[in-house]
Amino acid sequence: MTTNARPVKARRLRPTARAWGLMAAGVVLIALAEIFGVAELRFFGLVLILLPLLTLLLRVLARPKLEIERAVYPTTVAAGDRIRVVAEVRNKSIYGLEASSYIDRVTGTDRQQVAGVLPAVASRLHRREGRRRRRIAYGLTRMRRGISQIGPLFLENIDGLGLTRRVIQVGDPVEIEVWPHVHNVDRLDIPALRTGSEAEIALGRAGDADDVVTREYRRSDALRRVHWRATARAGELRVRQEEHHAEVVALVVFDTAPTNRKGIDPAFELGVSVIASVLTRLHEIGYDTELLETHTEIDDSENANAGRESALNLRTSAGESLGRVMRHLMLVQPASSEDADDLEELHMRAASMGRGPMVLVTRTDRPISESLIDFAGYGDPAIAILCGPAIETDSSATRFVGAGWEVVRMNSSARDPWATPRRFGVAE
Template sequence: MTTEVLQTADAPTTRDAGWRDVAAVIGARVLTRLQLVARAIRPLAWVLMALSVGFWILGQIAGWAEFTIAAVVIAITVALCALFLIGRTAYDVSLDLARTRVVVGERAVGALTLANHGTRAILPSRVVLPVGSGRGEFGIQRLAPGAEAEELFAIPTQRRGVVKVGPVSVVRGDPLGLFERAHRRDDPVDLFVHPRTIVFDGQSLGFLRDLEGMPAADLSRDDVSFHALIEYQPGDDLRHVHWKSTARTGTMMLRQYEETRRSHFVIGLSRSSGDYSTAEDFELAISAAGSIGLRAIRDSQRVDMRVQGRELPAGTGKQLLDSLSGVENSKPRDGGIADLAGILARTMPLASVVVLVCGAKVRADDLRLACSRVPFGARVLAVVTDTTVSSPALRRIGDADVVTVGALEQIPLALQKVLA
């Protein structure tokens, strides 16, 4: 008996909850529609509609026919402009960039294709193509069923970076600009604007022999990669005598080896704004890091690159340049080159060659500290960028070579001085 009473009492509550759910769904849909309508109304339209209502009320209260007529004219004008939103804009949009990777200074060329695959014509509209912080606009005429329209465009790339192109928006509006309805089409495309780099020849910046290294063309009396047998020379290490060959030939023969080279090449690029005098010095540092990294990749070395706050993908030349495209200045509180060198020592303790790249505002004491923090046994090269110098300069800080360059073209000559 008690159970029946409880079920009877709960029934109205369940029905009320169901109606509340239905009302919530309907309310959400109505709110979404109202938001879409509100987004299509420009500020000028709101002003005119407010004026129309104000003039109408003033005309009725004061009995002035002029205000009443003005209110009617404004209302009719707003209504006629709203009619321009009627109609579909169901274009099939295709955004195609000829190249998604360019070097700073080159122009990226692309094409925007709009097709009407419907059975009815599409009235004239406007297409907006966002490009980074700017945007391009194209006027599309009436498009008949089955017709296509193609617009070509060029994007100037004066600055390095990753530029987001798109998404394309098809805009319908009125001549007075009171209403505007935008429909997004297609997905955005990332345009990588790579830094300038320079290709140079010559041997890489030093190696260390390692069990996991690669054989080189240089021959050695003592290593782990066997190459051939040679005759004993006074002073050679007797531990490498090949006794079987010695017994067979009657001449003391020694094993000869190829030097194996460890190929872990690490680049630490400071992006701290406190390390650079000018923005040009910072861009030169990025170009220098990219050029040296590409040289190491061509030498089949494992390349790792790090900036303050994160490690940059650098497994291939494309990954390296893509990563450098998005590098931006950081605040001095994020640490300078000395802090970055400490992070390299902790995260990459087996590096064989470490290249530190920074600007001319780094003090000599900080640079000495940075060079002392690199992994033990690694060869250290510091590259300082200073666009005011006319020729590369070389100096020593402890066991590290420090080169100062003022232009990208000076890097090959500076590295020749290091290897000399």
């Protein structure tokens, strides 16, 4: 089976070029037999014509019945991760299947398809279980954010004589959700996003150290979160639960303005990862969080108002799962036009809430409006994370610092953008 860019699709059983050649040769032999009166030539000509036709008839009747079962490891996938796909092909027919070349379609990665050779699959009457099923296994690297598809599987089945050919589709595509990659935001060196005692200083709004809500120690808890006074009183390890943060809503604003790049925009993809990571950290240290986007596009005109409100208000309480927001971030894309600008509505939304931490994630490959920079007045602290390629003079960072933002600059063109964040003018 060819593995070029042409799309693969199922094809009915049909003669191959070899079969047509044999039948043409048979016609020529019969014609020569009539001209020269040689009966043997007529016999051989009939054999050459009937052999492909009989093979085609037998293959129509002896069609294998195949089914496939897939497994993907790991089951939860983040952007950039590697997955392993294992597919088992079973034959439910009384007729066996010859060795066949295969193509398995894939999306969401650098590869468009995986090709190989599937060994012969015996009929369901074969006494050995291992001969009635065959396994295909392969790995996919650097999975892209979004919904990826694996399959269907296509088998190019040719008989032993090479006279007939068909392409069989086995199974349907399997969808896999690839969520944004969540990183450790400690690498950004932002005190307000740290855990443990540093978070108590930076984020505590009410009560003193003795008022902190604690719970029993779990194996996954970091030792720096141990509350030693509560441990001494209880006689067992206790850690900070920090539920008092839930009284303050942390605003996270994502600039989803249109991009100038065709295809995948590294700066935008980095921004999605940053948003997911920041939301996860704020959630871990006990904040209610709300995700706001600067541009929203609603397709359903009948429910435009409800859809717009839902897109503008992605609120998650400290006790809820972030699953709904992560699924939203899995699919979010830059707006198609500036017409979907919602900055005025976002200002009204931010002004109606208390002054809690605010994190703004934007890109430096486009003009940044003063209206976006003015969000600093709603945050305490206000943190701007700028994603884009490295440049010598960063005027965007200077403008944000001048407006009172704590600024982190991340190089989206670096091999590991999280390795070298740059800090600018921390507000006092």
